[in-house]
Amino acid sequence: MKKATIEDVARKANVSVATVSRVINAQGGVRKSTEEKIVQAIKELNYVRNAVARSMVRKETKTIAVIVPDICNPFFSEVVAGVERKAIAKDYFTMVSSSNESKINERKLIQHIIERGVDGVVVTTADESGEQLKPLFDLRVPIVAVDRVIKNYQVDTVIIGNREGAYEAVRHLIHEGHKDIAIIRGPQNTTPGYERYNGYVQAMKEFGLDIREEFIGDGDFREDSGYEIAKKFSQLDTPPTAIFSSNNLMSIGALKAIQEMNWKLGEEISFLGFDDIEIATFTRPQITTVSRPMRQLGEVAFQLLYDQLMEENIEERKSREIILTPHLNVRESCKRKIVL
Amino acid sequence: MKKATIEDVARKANVSVATVSRVINAQGGVRKSTEEKIVQAIKELNYVRNAVARSMVRKETKTIAVIVPDICNPFFSEVVAGVERKAIAKDYFTMVSSSNESKINERKLIQHIIERGVDGVVVTTADESGEQLKPLFDLRVPIVAVDRVIKNYQVDTVIIGNREGAYEAVRHLIHEGHKDIAIIRGPQNTTPGYERYNGYVQAMKEFGLDIREEFIGDGDFREDSGYEIAKKFSQLDTPPTAIFSSNNLMSIGALKAIQEMNWKLGEEISFLGFDDIEIATFTRPQITTVSRPMRQLGEVAFQLLYDQLMEENIEERKSREIILTPHLNVRESCKRKIVL
DNA sequence: CTGTTAGCGCTTTCAA
DNA sequence: TTGAAAGCGCTAACAG
Numbered sequence: 001m002k003k004a005t006i007e008d009v010a011r012k013a014n015v016s017v018a019t020v021s022r023v024i025n026a027q028g029g030v031r032k033s034t035e036e037k038i039v040q041a042i043k044e045l046n047y048v049r050n051a052v053a054r055s056m057v058r059k060e061t062k063t064i065a066v067i068v069p070d071i072c073n074p075f076f077s078e079v080v081a082g083v084e085r086k087a088i089a090k091d092y093f094t095m096v097s098s099s100n101e102s103k104i105n106e107r108k109l110i111q112h113i114i115e116r117g118v119d120g121v122v123v124t125t126a127d128e129s130g131e132q133l134k135p136l137f138d139l140r141v142p143i144v145a146v147d148r149v150i151k152n153y154q155v156d157t158v159i160i161g162n163r164e165g166a167y168e169a170v171r172h173l174i175h176e177g178h179k180d181i182a183i184i185r186g187p188q189n190t191t192p193g194y195e196r197y198n199g200y201v202q203a204m205k206e207f208g209l210d211i212r213e214e215f216i217g218d219g220d221f222r223e224d225s226g227y228e229i230a231k232k233f234s235q236l237d238t239p240p241t242a243i244f245s246s247n248n249l250m251s252i253g254a255l256k257a258i259q260e261m262n263w264k265l266g267e268e269i270s271f272l273g274f275d276d277i278e279i280a281t282f283t284r285p286q287i288t289t290v291s292r293p294m295r296q297l298g299e300v301a302f303q304l305l306y307d308q309l310m311e312e313n314i315e316e317r318k319s320r321e322i323i324l325t326p327h328l329n330v331r332e333s334c335k336r337k338i339v340l
Numbered sequence: 341m342k343k344a345t346i347e348d349v350a351r352k353a354n355v356s357v358a359t360v361s362r363v364i365n366a367q368g369g370v371r372k373s374t375e376e377k378i379v380q381a382i383k384e385l386n387y388v389r390n391a392v393a394r395s396m397v398r399k400e401t402k403t404i405a406v407i408v409p410d411i412c413n414p415f416f417s418e419v420v421a422g423v424e425r426k427a428i429a430k431d432y433f434t435m436v437s438s439s440n441e442s443k444i445n446e447r448k449l450i451q452h453i454i455e456r457g458v459d460g461v462v463v464t465t466a467d468e469s470g471e472q473l474k475p476l477f478d479l480r481v482p483i484v485a486v487d488r489v490i491k492n493y494q495v496d497t498v499i500i501g502n503r504e505g506a507y508e509a510v511r512h513l514i515h516e517g518h519k520d521i522a523i524i525r526g527p528q529n530t531t532p533g534y535e536r537y538n539g540y541v542q543a544m545k546e547f548g549l550d551i552r553e554e555f556i557g558d559g560d561f562r563e564d565s566g567y568e569i570a571k572k573f574s575q576l577d578t579p580p581t582a583i584f585s586s587n588n589l590m591s592i593g594a595l596k597a598i599q600e601m602n603w604k605l606g607e608e609i610s611f612l613g614f615d616d617i618e619i620a621t622f623t624r625p626q627i628t629t630v631s632r633p634m635r636q637l638g639e640v641a642f643q644l645l646y647d648q649l650m651e652e653n654i655e656e657r658k659s660r661e662i663i664l665t666p667h668l669n670v671r672e673s674c675k676r677k678i679v680l
Numbered sequence: 681c682t683g684t685t686a687g688c689g690c691t692t693t694c695a696a
Numbered sequence: 697t698t699g700a701a702a703g704c705g706c707t708a709a710c711a712g
Binding site: 021050057 | 704707
């Protein structure tokens with residue numbers, strides 16, 4: 001069966017293509033009886049309108065692009081699901097691609113995206129400088145940044161309170177009696193990496209605690225780095241009594257290391273991780289985490305994008321920043337045990 | 341900056357659009373010096389070709405659709421990542437959508453997909469009857485089914501050996517000394533649900549073991565159902581000594597229930613789950629699982645699709661079925677403890 | 681209410 | 697080696 005065109009329909013219904021177009025797009029101003037004829041013809045021919053041709057003349061694709069570092073990271077899966085859910089409700093389709101944290105990949109994706117003329121893009125960028133996004137800005141393609149900001153450009157942004165979340169987490173550790181608190185940092189050229197570290201520093205300073213250099217581990221938000229760093233911490237002459245990990249994947253890596261080193265979780269070493277992780281409630285003791293509204297992050301992102309899409313004089317808008325609140329999920333992994 | 345068109349480039353380079361088109365598409369037959377002029381113009385104007393217009397005339401979008409039940413299920417994330425990775429390498433873009441296991445949603449998505457004229461689709465269908473996919477078949481859109489088959493139509497398919505995997509799993513349980521083995525089944529109108537149950541039955545029969553009705557729990561592949569069923573098992577007068585769960589999410593639910601009921605994992609109750617789960621190595625004892633090559637599933641799926649895309653007389657092809665092998669990942673959760 | 685028609689930006693004959 | 701021109705299927709004036 002070949003795809004029927006609007007012309008086929010017009011012919012079959014004995015009307016002009018313009019009239020058919022009117023009923024397809026529910027624009028009204030068509031006599032009831034005519035409409036019925038057309039609807040009938042559409043049904044018989046199994047006609048579906050060709051979005052490509054439509055996009056061609058309307059200059060809109062009803063498609064948005066979503067770029068994330070890695071769709072397999074449950075955090076991003078949820079964000080994407082949030083975006084998609086809102087998008088589909090507004091009749092937008094979503095193209096998801098992963099940059100694998102590579103600025104170069106991201107640049108290539110941008111190229112594709114521009115070619116395809118998407119109406120907007122939601123991005124968690126692999127490089128916050130935003131250079132690789134320049135073509136998008138030049139073209140005035142609506143953009144919203146999620147979870148990571150984009151510097152050097154005015155962009156609608158939705159993030160969570162990274163510093164606040166980390167601060168609260170570390171404060172909790174301190175309240176539990178810890179002084180020797182180590183941190184597994186994320187990349188310091190990313191907002192989440194940098195700000196969470198900031199929160200750590202803020203809490204430590206506020207309570208007059210030393211920040212020892214060997215207690216700062218530089219990770220890359222991936223599992224392996226968490227593993228390696230935790231291992232190193234455990235081998236220190238004076239190991240920390242608590243570890244704060246800056247994201248989900250590194251937490252998992254770190255916990256693997258802790259198990260492997262036979263470092264007694266909750267006794268010899270306390271642990272607190274940014275981001276919810278599935279395993280949090282399965283370990284003994286259960287893991288305390290900073291959890292954040294992932295799906296909501298995506299939903300809000302689409303909303304911001306949609307607002308831009310609907311807006312008239314896009315040039316004159318101020319960019320907006322929405323900060324969602326993380327939540328400390330106190331479980332059991334942070335009690336300071338007095339070692340005699 | 342407005343998007344430059346091929347005409348702008350032609351004007352700037354003092355040639356015709358046809359010539360520009362030739363160099364854009366690297367078709368050759370253009371004098372070196374002319375080409376250089378054009379390349380120069382393209383650069384100066386920041387020209388990117390308009391894929392919409394191109395699709396219009398070429399009747400191909402270089403886009404494929406991927407439909408999965410739920411992108412947040414790590415299994416599907418991995419599959420999608422596999423598809424995407426192979427696709428991008430061949431210059432295809434990927435549109436991912438979740439059906440949420442709803443046939444109705446899936447039908448709507450199909451509608452969108454047809455409108456947009458994707459070149460092919462990879463689908464893990466929410467309903468194996470395949471009715472909702474009919475429009476796709478009518479239009480001869482290349483399709484490949486992943487993880488779940490499509491009945492009533494000839495479709496390229498890539499699945500894993502569900503029955504074999506389940507059989508091996510249950511046999512392992514039996515070898516470990518279990519006789520009272522319960523199963524958390526998936527939906528029996530899905531291949532994975534049905535075949536895994538089949539494998540269970542096969543193993544039980546082969547070893548002359550009773551299949552007791554109260555040991556069969558009907559889940560829906562979601563976490564909650566696993567939770568509820570495991571709970572029920574634990575409250576039986578004679579509870580099972582081992583549980584075999586049919587997928588990742590139900591395993592997680594079941595394990596939550598087991599913890600909650602204070603049912604001693606590895607002592608009072610053994611556990612084996614289909615699918616890898618992150619928590620497998622974090623519990624004590626660690627969970628034995630049937631793992632399957634998720635990413636490869638996606639990669640092979642794209643390959644099958646790509647073959648169709650490249651094929652000439654698509655009508656005459658026989659459909660292919662590729663069966664990947666699952667792997668029993670023996671850990672610690674299956675030993676039969678002798679209860680005195 | 682309905683029809684005619686001019687594009688949208690590109691590829692692809694066909695001719696030169 | 698190049699250019700002219702005919703569409704691809706649709707929307708959106710404009711005219712009737």
